[in-house]
Amino acid sequence: MNLKTLNYSDVIVSFVVVLIIGLIIIPLPSSFLDFLIIINITVGINILLITLFTKNVLEFATFPTLLLLTTMFRLGLNIASTRLVLTQGNAGKVIDAFADVVAGNNYIVGAVIFVIITIIQIVVVTNGAGRVSEVSARFTLDAMPGKQMAIDADLSSGLISEDEAKERRKNLQREASFYGAMDGASKFVKGDAIAGIIITIINLIGGILIFSVGQGMDVTEALNKFGKLTIGDGLVSQIPSLLISISSGIIVTRSDDNNTFGSAISKDFFPNPLIAGIVAAVLFIMGIVPGFPFFPFFVLGLGFAFIAFKKYQGEGLAEQKLVEEKKELLLLQKEQELEEDDTVSSFQVEPISIEIGYALIPMTDDSLDNSLMRQIINIRKQCAHELGVLLTPIRIRDNLQLAPNDYCIKIKGNEVARGEIYPNKLMVINPENEEFQLDGIEAKEPAFGLDALWIEQKDKDIADIHGATIVEPVTVIATHLKEVIFSNTAELLGRQEVKHLLEGIKEKYNVVIDELIPDILRLGEVQKVLQNLLREQIPINDLVTILETLADYGMMTKDIEVLTEHVRQSLKRTxxxxxxxxxxxxxxxxxxxxxxxxxxxxxxxxxxxxxxxxxxxxxxxxxxxxxxxxxxxxxxxxxxxxxxxxxxxxxxxxxxxxxxxxxxxxxxxxxxxxxxxxxxxxxxxxxx
Incomplete structure (x- = not known):
């Protein structure tokens, strides 16, 4: 490794890890132990605040490993403080201060508080966080195939780039790894709490025995002294541990990936001013009930009333801002339209597009399992697998000039097909021409021109019993679009598409491509041969055979028809x-x-x-x-x-x-x- 590339943070972390191991072996003076205990508390507070301000678990992906290191750090401090308690009867000022503040003169009260904190950490926080991590890891792994398919679908439809797809896949893997690691890391916290209890008991019993038997101290005096020290030592250890346990619970229970915890809870806890106003009214009523303390209820009531007022005022401002933003957006769109009037891209047509009436717009909702967007993605994949052509993304636009239920398919800006769809009905095709009574709208299946009927959803079972073919509205459009594409694939295969196809195989078959283009044939001539094949529904999946045949005969003739016939003979089995x-x-x-x-x-x-x-x-x-x-x-x-x-x-x-x-x-x-x-x-x- 080059020392110049070594990060200073790597060196610091390495020394810290070694220091943690050293705490277990090397005796520490009480003053240095105080400093390390303060660092431990600071780290716990810092981690808690980081989890509160984290918007996504991936922003704090090192948390499981950090959880292990902080656990080992606390155990090292426990061992160091135990060594001081049992050898010197003193563990530093920080532990004494915790014992004085929490226990006072009654170490039994401190012991009860210590036990309560430990029970809360083990039974409530750590167990809950561990269970959430386990379930989250399982659900994340189960959902990975679906999320991978969604990423692939967005990539195929052109919604994201290849780099964005790689980044999403990487984040998906990191998220699964995070929850899996948290499932195991939660066991460290639970083990730390149990170890803290055992160390506390050892401090108490060992200190009393050593100083009462070995140094002649009275048993009652030893119990008071070491009871207080033991409780202080246990609290110093358990409070940072509790902070980190709460942090782990917060980060694994996050469900909002776009906001910090504070932003999310303020939005969820006070969703609208009406709720805050009702709470304020209830508090005021309870405050005037005889026997209830008036002042606390009145103060809280005023607080909720103020929140209700601010929320109501904020909603009004938000609505006004939204209206202003819409106006600005409309003005900006008009300005852009005026600016784009003279640009080349503004009047270029799409290779293939679909225009739909306004009643068909809900069918394009990508959140639906059977949306038009997903069907189009599947059609593009079928075209790639069956014909060997990778189509450009197919654009969907709404057209107010069309009837509400109409759609039209355009190739290079020209309408080539049109149909009518009823989104809330089903198309029934009766292949056997069996007579059965169903109310509906007579129609023609747009792809193949078959007699059909649009029926209500409630009549689906009747049509199914009679053996009729039932087609969803989205499937009707998708089938029509597929037939149009397959009939016009040759027209959709331009030079740019041919170049993409050649680039896709060039890494493995660069020899034949370099030999053929441009020395023997130009790219446009190769395109014409491929178009001739597609016109007769011959797939061009075997590009290597096609290119090798063209390289063999391209030196003899430049006649596209003759070259196409030679290629057809090479593809005779296909x-x-x-x-x-x-x-x-x-x-x-x-x-x-x-x-x-x-x-x-x-x-x-x-x-x-x-x-x-x-x-x-x-x-x-x-x-x-x-x-x-x-x-x-x-x-x-x-x-x-x-x-x-x-x-x-x-x-x-x-x-x-x-x-x-x-x-x-x-x-x-x-x-x-x-x-x-x-x-x-x-x-x-x-x-x-």
């Missing part, structure tokens, strides 16, 4: 896996060879890719053939795709993408050899 039936068979609709030949001969290259140039009647016949087979297979609940040749896959997908956006088109090169293929239909022209 692509086909989502279309396999329960039996592991890929069921396909094949394309008649004449249609494929016709398409391959009539391809036109444009800025938006390869487009087939066919006669309208030919396109109509192709669409009719697809529609007939697709509807039949859908009715039979057969999962299927269109199987095309590698040369025509891209062109054919572009041809049908508008009319059949959810119908996948795969090429023969994208089907692994081990996958079994079953033909369930063929796309052909009417006259073929």
């Amino acid at each position: 692509i086909v896996k989502q279309y396999l039936g329960p039996d592991g068979v890929l069921r396909v609709m094949t394309i008649h060879p004449e249609i494929e030949e016709m398409i391959s001969k009539n391809v036109q290259k444009t800025t938006s890719g390869s487009i087939p140039v066919l006669k309208p009647e030919i396109i109509t016949q192709i669409f009719d053939s697809i529609n007939r087979t697709h509807q039949r297979l859908t009715a039979e609940n057969v999962q299927h795709v269109i199987l095309a040749s590698p040369n025509t896959r891209v062109t054919f997908k572009k041809l049908i993408s508008y009319n059949f956006p959810n119908l996948a088109v795969v090429s023969l090169n994208e089907v692994p050899n081990e996958v079994q293929i079953e033909t369930v239909g063929m796309i052909s022209l009417n006259d073929m």
